[in-house]
Amino acid sequence: MDLPKIVARRAGGGWMLEVNDLAPAYVRRLGEAAECGRALLKAADAPGADQGVQLQVDLGDELNRRVKAATQATVDAHKAQLQAAVELREAAAALKSQGMTGRDIAHVLGVSPQRVSQLLTQPNTQG
Structure with a gap:
């Protein structure tokens, strides 16, 4: 079974979370996103919420590309x-x-x- 996915996008001084078909939620720190998403999923009785969640950070095409390139460069250097x-x-x-x-x-x-x-x-x- 696939874990439920939470997509976090920058919004103001924090992060807007998109969790399945639920209403978006806002968190101040990205470190709070997974727990907040899990709580929303549990409250909605969504399947798989007890198993954990996938957190996907979406920074937009350009920054996503740069983060991926930097991460790959670190792996290659290692x-x-x-x-x-x-x-x-x-x-x-x-x-x-x-x-x-x-x-x-x-x-x-x-x-x-x-x-x-x-x-x-x-x-x-x-x-």
């Missing part, structure tokens, strides 16, 4: 960081296999000797 860590561990291990000391590896990779120690003891797994 994935790139995980991949960079894998590559750094692999490089440290390859340098170690060539007989280099931890201090020399640190100098080559531009990290601290402590970081080299971490890289050489962490499992080489991708998230």
Whole structure:
């Protein structure tokens, strides 16, 4: 069963909530939207209200697009960081296999000797 959906849109200094076919409701803070919507749904005996609700924030096409792009950029950056860590561990291990000391590896990779120690003891797994 799909959870009931609440759409929140900016209105004045707060948020106007559209909840199914119920009359719109106003909340001051977005953090209050889900609970307010759930209360409205329960009062109207709407099915699924006890299971929770979906909160959709609608900021208009331009801001929705910008928020989605920013969120995706954050996800992409996290994935790139995980991949960079894998590559750094692999490089440290390859340098170690060539007989280099931890201090020399640190100098080559531009990290601290402590970081080299971490890289050489962490499992080489991708998230």
